[in-house]
Amino acid sequence: MHSNRHDTPLTLAGRTYQSRLLVGTGKYKDLDETRRAIEASGAEIVTVAVRRTNIGQNPGEPNLLDVIPPDRYTILPNTAGCYDAVEAVRTCRLARELLDGHSLVKLEVLADQKTLFPNVIETLKAAETLVKDGFDVMVYTSDDPIIARQLAEIGCIAVMPLAGLIGSGLGICNPYNLRIILEEATVPVLVDAGVGTASDATIAMELGCDAVLMNTAIAHAQDPVLMGEAMKHAIVAGRMAYLAGRMPRKLYASASSPLEGLIN
Amino acid sequence: MRIQLNGEPFELPDGATVADLLVRLDLTGRRVAVERNLDIVPRSQHAETTLVDGDSLEVVHAIGGG
Numbered sequence: 199m200h201s202n203r204h205d206t207p208l209t210l211a212g213r214t215y216q217s218r219l220l221v222g223t224g225k226y227k228d229l230d231e232t233r234r235a236i237e238a239s240g241a242e243i244v245t246v247a248v249r250r251t252n253i254g255q256n257p258g259e260p261n262l263l264d265v266i267p268p269d270r271y272t273i274l275p276n277t278a279g280c281y282d283a284v285e286a287v288r289t290c291r292l293a294r295e296l297l298d299g300h301s302l303v304k305l306e307v308l309a310d311q312k313t314l315f316p317n318v319i320e321t322l323k324a325a326e327t328l329v330k331d332g333f334d335v336m337v338y339t340s341d342d343p344i345i346a347r348q349l350a351e352i353g354c355i356a357v358m359p360l361a362g363l364i365g366s367g368l369g370i371c372n373p374y375n376l377r378i379i380l381e382e383a384t385v386p387v388l389v390d391a392g393v394g395t396a397s398d399a400t401i402a403m404e405l406g407c408d409a410v411l412m413n414t415a416i417a418h419a420q421d422p423v424l425m426g427e428a429m430k431h432a433i434v435a436g437r438m439a440y441l442a443g444r445m446p447r448k449l450y451a452s453a454s455s456p457l458e459g460l461i462n
Numbered sequence: 463m464r465i466q467l468n469g470e471p472f473e474l475p476d477g478a479t480v481a482d483l484l485v486r487l488d489l490t491g492r493r494v495a496v497e498r499n500l501d502i503v504p505r506s507q508h509a510e511t512t513l514v515d516g517d518s519l520e521v522v523h524a525i526g527g528g
Contacts, residue, residue, distance in 0.1 A: 222528025232526060247527025250468040250520065251494055253487060262524050263493055278527050288500065292522050295502045296495035364528070413528030 204441055208409055210386060211302055211334035211355050213272065215242045218403065219433045220274065220388065222413025223262060226422065233265040235416050239426035243272045245304055245411070247279070248293050273297055274336065276304040281317065283307060283324035290328055303328065304358070304390075304411075306338035314364040314391075318345045322352065329353035338390050341375040343382070350385045357385055358411060361402060362392025365414045369398040373405055380406045396425075396432035403436025404444070463515035472519075480508040480519075487521065494523050 207214040221241040226232040236244060244266050266273070275293035280286040290303045307324055309317035316339050328335050329352055336356040337349050346357045359379055362368035369392060370376065380387055386408035393399050393412045402410045410433060419425030465472050467483075474483060480503050484490050496503045497520040503511050513519070 223526040224528045226526060245528055246524040248495075248522050249525050251487070251489065251523045253468055253470070253472070253521075261493060262526055273524070275524065276527050288497070291502050292495045292497055292520070293524075295504060296493060296522065296524060411528075 205437065208386065210243075210336070215272075215409075217242045217430070217433070218409040218437055219399070219429055220245065220409055220411040221416060221426070221429075222411070223266060224413050225417035229260055229262065229265045231422055232262070232417075235422040235426040236266065236271075237426075238423045238430070239416060240430040241271075243274050245274045245276050245413070248275055248277075248289050248296065268297060268300075272302065273300065274302055274304050277306050277324075278308075280307055281309070281320075283320045283327065286320070286324040287327050287331075290333055291331075294333070301332055302334045302336065304336050304338065305354075316340050316360070318342065321345075322348060325349055325352045325354055336388070341372050341379065343375060343378040346379045346387070347382060350383070355385055356388055356408075357383070358388040358390035360391040361389045361398070362394075364391040366392060367394025367415060367418075368392055369394050370401045370405070373401070376402075376405050376407070396428045399429055399432040400436035400439070403433055404439050406440055409433075463513070465513055465516070466518040468520060474513060476515075478513050480511045480513065483513065483519070484508065484521075489521065492523070494521050496521055 207216055208218050217240045219239055219241045220243040221236055221239050222245045223232050277286040277289045280289055286307045305324055307317050307320040309315045318340055325335055325337055335354045336358055337354045338358045339345055339349055341359040349357050361370045388409045388411050389402040389407050390411040393415045399410050416422050416425045463474055463476050480496055499518050
């Protein structure tokens with residue numbers, strides 16, 4: 199399906215990607231389901247978390263990076279679970295070592311376990327340190343257009359506002375804020391979090407987002423592999439509709455069949 | 463000597479290096495990253511980084527996440 203012939207590829211940190219869908223690897227039943235759902239989604243960028251190894255437990259068990267090999271996928275390590283800038287920066291440095299100097303990271307500094315809302319003050323601090331340290335920072339943030347602008351000014355390579363709370367599946371809760379962020383964007387804007395089903399992803403793309411990052415919408419679907427594929431099409435459909443430019447909304451009807459030549 | 467490993471006390475023979483620790487943990491050749499007292503220990507320096515009593519080590523790997 200080479201439908202995006204008028205499009206330019208997504209570019210992040212100097213690399214181009216055909217897919218505008220980024221996916222997480224959390225919450226799957228097992229590694230095999232993870233692999234199959236991600237393959238079906240067509241995603242080229244895949245997020246992972248960085249955690250302590252389980253000392254003395256099953257050292258031989260299969261590793262996530264065996265099924266999502268870094269030579270095939272761009273691995274995007276996240277700082278999920280970090281609640282201050284210091285922890286987030288430490289996690290990114292460990293991730294860079296883990297991935298042989300790979301500098302692309304997803305920065306997220308959370309504020310609260312109930313909402314997983316970003317702590318934008320700590321996020322700004324961490325972003326500043328990481329950019330100075332040579333990281334290519336894709337940053338999870340609120341849909342506050344001013345914070346989004348500041349994160350881009352600091353030097354983040356992509357700004358990723360939430361469309362809804364992480365894992366909520368509530369969809370695009372505030373399209374108007376996203377529109378404002380998009381209107382003045384100087385770096386790629388990705389919706390990160392909130393997408394629940396394919397139409398949500400399409401709406402995000404129709405708004406003009408450069409890409410969408412999602413995890414739970416695929417992993418917690420009844421059939422994650424099928425939803426992965428649905429999301430692939432949803433992203434393509436939304437992107438094409440955005441490029442095509444939708445018709446204006448009208449209050450009243452406008453007949454599609456000509457009025458001339460009616461039999462009466 | 464006793465170090466802190468991923469937040470828990472861990473016993474090691476005196477003079478052990480980061481590489482020795484990874485052997486003990488059966489993690490040699492696995493994709494892990496090591497931090498010692500808040501500083502990254504690059505893979506190339508595992509064999510020459512000697513641990514001392516009271517060191518605080520973190521050994522991490524990649525797992526599923528969003």
